[in-house]
Amino acid sequence: MSTEAKKQAHEILVDDSLIAAYLEENPDFFERHPQLLQSLSVKHQSKGAVSLVERQQQVLRQRVHQLEEEITELMVTARRNEELFRYFSQLYVKLLQSSSLEEVMDSLQQTFSEQLQMPALSLKFFDSPLELEEQFTFAADTHKQLLSKRFRDDSIYLGRLSADEQRLLFPDESIASVVLLLLGDKGELGMLAIGNHDAGHFEPAMDTLFVKQLQVLLTQVLPPLLQHHASA
Structure with missing residues (x-):
């Protein structure tokens, strides 16, 4: 060769x-x-x-800068999670001490509207025989289509709503994204809806630890209050 x-x-x-x-x-x-x-x-x-x-x-300096940004982002996330933990812990105590539906709503409003800057909140019950105020009830069966569409596989929904669904839950607010929690052992009791103007605030991939805990707590706290409301 x-x-x-x-x-x-x-x-x-x-x-x-x-x-x-x-x-x-x-x-x-x-x-x-x-x-x-x-x-x-x-x-x-x-x-x-x-x-x-x-x-x-140069490559090492760029990598160091990237790592510094990642560490800063992690620190911001950690501080935010600590803040959320504190707000939700305070809310849990208030809910356990509530003696009426109005006190429950006041505590929820204080946490989500004032502390977490969520502009819209709705708590409604399904097929309740009680004489509840209009703010706590759905008109006729208007919610059933919402339930069949948004809760096929889970008792928590995060994401966007149609225009009709927004009007059903938040008639006075223009809401772009929501978290919906079914209440009750089988979701039969009612629904808590929390809305935000930002379309990207609530996304399906978000962690649901805090709202799941809230869902479980409300499922235990609300039935005795509904009974008390009926006998009042």
Whole structure:
């Protein structure tokens, strides 16, 4: 085989992936060949050709900056979660101490409207034989289509509503996204709806830990209050 043929065969066998693999397996390669660090150069978009060492420093600085941003974001999220935990813990205590539906609504309004800046809140009961105020009831069977459409697989819904559904739950507010909680052991008691003007605030992929706990607590707290309301 001629020298040129051998060279071509060698070029075919040694490609970029093999070189990259070799360098990964031999991280001390440039320590053993320090002269290459000075002779090799890497094309930089804004600075032209720079040395390999300089380019490595640039990459490391970029990575450090990225990590700093990620840490900052994690700290902001941690502070927000701590704040949510505090608000919900205070709400749970107030709900357990409530002696009427009105007190339940006041506590919910204080937490979601005042502390969490949620502009709309609705608590309604299904097929209740009690004489409840209009704010706590659905007109006729207007809610059944909502139930069949939004609660096929879960007792919690996060996302957007149709225009008719918005009017049913929030007739006085223009709501873009909601979290809906069915109340009762089987979702038979009623529904808590919390709305926000931001279409992206409530998304299906969101964590539901806090609202699930609220759902369980309201399922236990509300039935005795409804009975008390009936006998009052």
